[in-house]
Amino acid sequence: MDEILRFLLTESPAPEPQGSVGDWWARHLRLTSRFSLPVDVALAAGFAADRLGYAFASGYHSALRSLLPELSREHRYALCVTEAEGGHPAAMHTRLTGSGEGPLRLEGTKAFVTLGTAADVLLVVATEGQDEQGRNRLRLVRLDARRPGVTLTELPPPPFVPEVPHAELRLHAVEVAPDEVLPGDGYTRYVKPFRTVEDCHVFAAVLGWLLQVARRSGWPDEVREELLALVVTMRGLAQAAPASPAVHLALAGALDVCRRRVDGLGALWEQVDPPTRERWERDRLLLNVAGKVRAKRREAARRKLTPSE
Template structure:
């Protein structure tokens, strides 16, 4: 913990916000690491990344990176990473065509990799064989960026255009096989871990807005209370049905809180307000997947 602050809550309430608005994501990440190095929790660091972001796009990228480093602690903290799972037919194990052999050599194309154009290392989910029942065996592989990984930038999305996406094609790309199952130990938990870290970052960004615009104390308390809930959920097993149910409640509360905060945006800097309104759809990305996961979790505990 930073000696200047008793908790991350004190940091969010008293620190001067920085600005992560450049397209130099490596420089932004280095500044963020220096700024948050004394906070042990990746969720706390994600909130700080959001607090130091002038828009939802940079906040998302900070949360996304913290989530990947939480999922794979062996990643070099200085490196930018990109999850490579989605292919032309989606990210379902049954349709995944990218393959990896026993030596960790990867072949195939991933159609949508967030931050792919700036990644130092790719976390690739690839097929390594087939089980007797016909189901795919998946592995997770860390592949360094380089000549064996051809990166093609994709057009910017209409919301959060600061977030770069790319197609990545691996041609006999050497990588490091990670222990465990690529789906149950990496891809599936990452969906929950990413959700938690991105919400933490968005809440950190909203605390920034609240402080700069001098919002009343009560909405700031609500933002910090919801962040406390995120920290509590994040301390549990991301595969737990109860975690998915609690996370559903977090998203519901975030949706309601955004509506409650609408009247307070009037005095906010117009550029900040316009970016927030433009980027609001980002919070609904993967909503159908979350809804299906939540329904499955309720069936599990029924």
């Protein structure tokens, strides 16, 4: 832990200009060779980002490598879940067909893929059919983004963090090797825990970025130290079991504290250079994304941990 804390406290807080996804990735990639833990990469790359959007991109990418440690650091990844009816298991209509030793095939559409057009490798959730209870049997497929039959169409920029690309994904008769289908249930082993893993790593990256802004803008020592304490909390949660109800409650509390600290910054933003301040006002909505999902996760954890009478 000492190495990443020293980085956040002593590295130059003047970020290199990052005018494109390529610039972001070059900086992120350099930091993956310096730090081994994905959450430390998220913290360091967040600190090195010149804007919140690229901090988010590093947190998202680090979350995927935390969830799937076998993923190579040299490639950019995108998790492809959301379809026209949403991201819950019953909404999955993208199909994985075929059996035996021959090639399998993917067919379907994903409506919203973060980092889609920038990805080298796609992680696609698909159904193999239904079980005896009529529920989708889901798998996660690792797929080269340039494979024949794969079409990624960039979507219009969102109103916040517009630098991060999003895309629609269409899959038409895409051949898949059996070893590209990851083991285990696609939802319970990958999609569901990713929501927790992503929160930990994205908020770690945001905290890293805020520490950089705090240092170069002359914010009080007490504020920097509070942000550093939150870094330690988020770093610990990022290494905890993502399916644990106790972790879900601790994460919910940590996110509440993060928001209160951010909301309490107030007039300190007047000390920040205008371009950074203006982008922050535009992009801070990112912190509220998936609020309903987090609330449901918290309530479910409370129910599971409430002692029976």
